[in-house]
Each structure stands twice: as structure tokens, then as C-alpha cells.
Amino acid sequence: MVEHVVVIGAGVYGAAVSAALTRRGARVTVVDGGVPAGGTSGATFSWINSCGKQPRSYHDLSVAGMAAHRRLAADVPHGDWYHEGGNLEWAGDDAGRDELRAKVAGLLGYGYEARWLSRAEALGLEPDMDPAGLPDGEIAYFPREGWIEPVRLVAHLLSSAVTGGAEPVTHDAVTELEVTAGAVRAVRLASGRRLLADAVVNCAGPRAAALAALAGLVLPMRNTPGVLIVSSPVAVSIARVVHAPHVHLRPDGGGRVLLHTHEIDGAASGTGEAGVDPAAVAEVVEAGRALYPGLRAATVESVRVGQRPIPGDGLPVLGRVAELPNFHFAVSHSGATLSVHAGDLVAGEVLGEDHDDALAAFRFERPALAAR
Numbered sequence: 428m429v430e431h432v433v434v435i436g437a438g439v440y441g442a443a444v445s446a447a448l449t450r451r452g453a454r455v456t457v458v459d460g461g462v463p464a465g466g467t468s469g470a471t472f473s474w475i476n477s478c479g480k481q482p483r484s485y486h487d488l489s490v491a492g493m494a495a496h497r498r499l500a501a502d503v504p505h506g507d508w509y510h511e512g513g514n515l516e517w518a519g520d521d522a523g524r525d526e527l528r529a530k531v532a533g534l535l536g537y538g539y540e541a542r543w544l545s546r547a548e549a550l551g552l553e554p555d556m557d558p559a560g561l562p563d564g565e566i567a568y569f570p571r572e573g574w575i576e577p578v579r580l581v582a583h584l585l586s587s588a589v590t591g592g593a594e595p596v597t598h599d600a601v602t603e604l605e606v607t608a609g610a611v612r613a614v615r616l617a618s619g620r621r622l623l624a625d626a627v628v629n630c631a632g633p634r635a636a637a638l639a640a641l642a643g644l645v646l647p648m649r650n651t652p653g654v655l656i657v658s659s660p661v662a663v664s665i666a667r668v669v670h671a672p673h674v675h676l677r678p679d680g681g682g683r684v685l686l687h688t689h690e691i692d693g694a695a696s697g698t699g700e701a702g703v704d705p706a707a708v709a710e711v712v713e714a715g716r717a718l719y720p721g722l723r724a725a726t727v728e729s730v731r732v733g734q735r736p737i738p739g740d741g742l743p744v745l746g747r748v749a750e751l752p753n754f755h756f757a758v759s760h761s762g763a764t765l766s767v768h769a770g771d772l773v774a775g776e777v778l779g780e781d782h783d784d785a786l787a788a789f790r791f792e793r794p795a796l797a798a799r
């Protein structure tokens with residue numbers, strides 16, 4: 428019987444899994460080598476969406492992830508870390524327009540909410556945009572999408588886990604997993620502490636492969652860095668997620684705006700914020716200012732670099748490992764969208780619930796993952 432579960436990592440996944448385990452009555456120790464939300468969950472665009480997720484199983488999981496955020500935020504008196512303002516997206520060239528048309532058609536076919544807006548309609552939603560920065564039409568609007576404040580979500584989930592009896596351990600990395608007779612028996616920490624475990628959940632984000640290796644498992648990962656730019660507080664109305672051709676924006680609390688584009692992810696040299704090319708940052712800020720002229724009054728408050736935890740075939744790795752059945756994964760890109768829902772499925776399985784159908788496409792053993 429599973430009584431004590433060690434959850435490794437206190438990002439969105441570790442926090443969600445811990446909260447879901449304690450809600451079901453398990454005893455939980457959640458261990459982080461740093462601080463909660465100090466990993467990728469503290470440096471993410473955190474757009475809540477299923478806007479182009481393939482295959483269908485990944486799309487459906489993401490839609491369920493969106494619904495789980497909506498429910499959680501509605502159930503909690505101060506669940507205002509969740510913002511459902513929708514997402515606007517348009518393309519800058521013919522190839523991009525073809526791609527966007529195909530995406531919208533596919534999503535409508537799945538029953539996902541999407542519609543086309545004219546320039547005037549888009550300006551009705553985002554009046555501080557410069558009309559010259561928008562096309563005449565073919566602006567896609569996905570009204571049910573949104574964004575979260577991930578650090579506040581992690582704080583809520585962890586505090587609900589602690590209220591349910593979980594022990595949080597910070598600044599103490601997992602250094603060894605003791606595996607005997609096909610099960611993980613104990614977890615050793617850098618401090619020398621040894622935690623006996625009935626089950627272990629790997630929520631180590633971009634470090635998930637290193638943790639898997641401690642259990643003798645090979646988890647192919649192809650993590651990539653992402654650069655996020657935070658503006659100073661500025662009196663510009665940005666009420667939702669906006670995907671323009673050379674810049675993505677969303678509000679970031681307290682009047683700040685978060686800017687991102689995949690075009691400068693390569694500008695992160697691997698040495699953290701200090702290694703980001705300032706010219707690349709300036710280009711993104713300029714694209715933001717061209718679209719929202721009021722951003723000219725803002726400065727760059729900070730630049731963050733996050734590591735996307737991407738399993739080898741791009742899909743989440745969730746649930747029990749067949750050859751080591753008390754060792755479980757909760758690892759994915761799109762973790763901001765998925766973690767509340769997927770973490771709940773994983774926690775249920777740890778405690779013996781049967782989620783085979785929901786997790787089937789995301790098992791560690793799928794051949795496509797091993798092939799990478």
C-alpha cells in the first residue's frame with residue numbers, strides 16, 4: 428500500500444502532484460534542490476491553450492488542462508492567478524496565413540472555440556494597439572485561452588499540500604535513488620537525509636532525465652532555452668495574450684508586460700540572463716513598441732531565461748514506469764497548461780486509481796519516445 432510519496436521538484440508539476448496526493452490522503456514529502464517555482468515555472472510565458480497541439484490525444488489533454496485551471500480558480504476564493512482573456516494571433520506573410528488558416532480550420536473541426544476578427548474588432552478588444560500594426564482581417568481569436576501567474580499558482584498548490592500534511596524540503600537536491608528488486612525504496616538528499624518511499628514522482632522539469640538516470644532509466648529529452656523580457660510598469664492596456672508576427676505579449680501583473688518570441692530563443696547562450704544578446708532583446712522590445720506605442724514609456728525591468736523541458740518526441744511523459752512500477756513521471760513542455768489536470772491524473776495513479784485511457788498516449792514506454 429502506498430503511504431509515503433516523495434515528489435521530486437516543486438515547480439507547477441511537483442506542486443500540482445503534491446496537492447492532488449494530499450487531497451487523496453497520502454503522506455507527501457516534496458523535495459526541491461532550490462526553491463519552489465525557482466526552475467522553468469518561474470520563467471515561462473504560461474499561456475494556457477491548446478492552440479495547435481498534435482496529435483488529438485495531446486490536444487484533448489490540453490483542453491482538459493484549460494478546464495482544470497478554470498475549475499481550480501473558480502473553487503478558490505483568491506484564484507486570481509488565472510486570467511482568461513483569450514488570445515489574438517495573426518500572420519505576417521502568405522505562408523504564415525496559410526498555416527494559421529489550416530490551424531483554425533483544424534481547431535474548429537475539433538470543436539475548439541476560434542473565430543476570425545476584423546481589424547476594428549481586434550482594436551475593440553485591444554484599443555492601445557496601433558491600427559497600422561494589424562492586418563485588415565484574418566485575425567484569429569481564441570476566446571477561451573488565457574494565461575496564469577505560475578509562481579502564485581505554485582504557492583497556492585503547495586500551501587494546500589502543506590495544509591494536507593505535506594512536508595516541503597527546499598535547497599536539498601536528490602542525489603541518489605535506492606532501487607532494489609524492481610522498486611525505488613529510498614531517496615537520498617545532498618544533506619545526507621534518507622527518505623523511505625513507497626512511491627516516487629519525478630517532477631524535475633528540465634532535469635527529469637538526470638533523475639531518471641538515478642533510477643537506471645533513459646529519458647530522452649531535447650530541452651531548449653527561451654528568453655522572456657519583462658517591462659517596467661507602464662500605463663498601456665494589454666488585457667490578453669497577443670501573438671503578432673515578431674513579438675508575443677501578455678500582461679505580467681502590476682502594469683508590467685511580458686514579451687517573447689521564438690525568434691530570439693537562440694540568443695540565450697546557456698549562461699542565463701547575463702548571456703542574452705542585448706541587441707536581440709532590443710529588437711523584440713521595438714516590435715512590441717511598434718504594436719503598442721505606449722510601450723515606449725517602458726524600460727526593460729528584467730530578462731529571464733527558462734529551459735523548456737521537452738521529452739524526445741515532444742509529448743508529455745506521464746504516469747507509472749512499467750519496469751519500475753512505484754516510479755512515476757510528470758514531465759512535459761506546456762506544463763503551465765497541463766500540470767493541474769495531468770498532475771491530478773498522475774497522483775491518482777500513484778495511489779492505485781486506473782487512468783490507463785487518459786495516460787495511454789503519454790507512457791514512458793511508447794516506442795516513439797525511445798526512438799529519439
Ligand SMILES: Cc1cc2nc3c(=O)[nH]c(=O)nc-3n(C[C@H](O)[C@H](O)[C@H](O)COP(=O)(O)OP(=O)(O)OC[C@H]3O[C@@H](n4cnc5c(N)ncnc54)[C@H](O)[C@@H]3O)c2cc1C
Binds near residue numbers: 461470599654733758
Ligand atoms: C520561454 C518559455 C515559454 C513557455 N511558455 C509556455 C506557455 O506559454 N504555456 C505552457 O503551458 N508552457 C510553457 N512553457 C513550459 C512550461 O513553463 C513548463 O513545462 C513548466 O514550467 C515545467 O514545470 P515543471 O514543474 O515540470 O519544471 P520546473 O518548474 O523546472 O520544476 C522542476 C523543479 O525540480 C527541481 N529539481 C531539479 N533537479 C532536482 C533534484 N535533483 N533534486 C531536487 N529537485 C530538483 C528544480 O529545482 C525545479 O524547481 C514555457 C517554457 C519556457 C522556458
